[in-house]
Amino acid sequence: MSLEWKDGYKIGHDEIDAQHQQLFKLVNTVLAAKDKATLTACAMALFKYTREHFAHEEALMQRLDYPAMAAHKAQHESLISRLNEVSARIANGTLDHQVLEVFLTDWLLNHIANSDIKLATYIQATVE
Numbered sequence: 083m084s085l086e087w088k089d090g091y092k093i094g095h096d097e098i099d100a101q102h103q104q105l106f107k108l109v110n111t112v113l114a115a116k117d118k119a120t121l122t123a124c125a126m127a128l129f130k131y132t133r134e135h136f137a138h139e140e141a142l143m144q145r146l147d148y149p150a151m152a153a154h155k156a157q158h159e160s161l162i163s164r165l166n167e168v169s170a171r172i173a174n175g176t177l178d179h180q181v182l183e184v185f186l187t188d189w190l191l192n193h194i195a196n197s198d199i200k201l202a203t204y205i206q207a208t209v210e
């Protein structure tokens with residue numbers, strides 16, 4: 083399977099939207115990986131980019147004094163710990179591909195649609 087980026091996923095903040103689009107691409111490379119070496123490399127690239135993306139969002143929230151920052155940051159931390167678990171499972175060969183698909187899909191679609199959109203709405207109301 084692969085996750086298709088749709089313009090409907092845009093939250094209306096150009097920088098974050100571009101980063102989310104890049105996350106979709108990296109997630110798809112992970113989902114398409116056929117062997118352990120490729121999977122490891124693609125997962126590492128995804129995790130690195132995810133950390134940078136979350137740090138970017140968190141810096142933005144901090145700068146704008148976003149009221150729901152703590153909850154949003156907690157979601158990022160929980161996603162990072164799930165990514166760490168995926169990483170460990172890739173390493174020891176216990177990764178279930180279907181569980182991975184569900185996790186990555188749920189993360190991209192739900193976190194973006196529910197949490198990032200609220201942040202973007204706040205940014206628009208504050209900055210513009």
Ligand SMILES: [Fe+2]
Nearest residue numbers: 139193197198
């Ligand atoms: Fe986020």
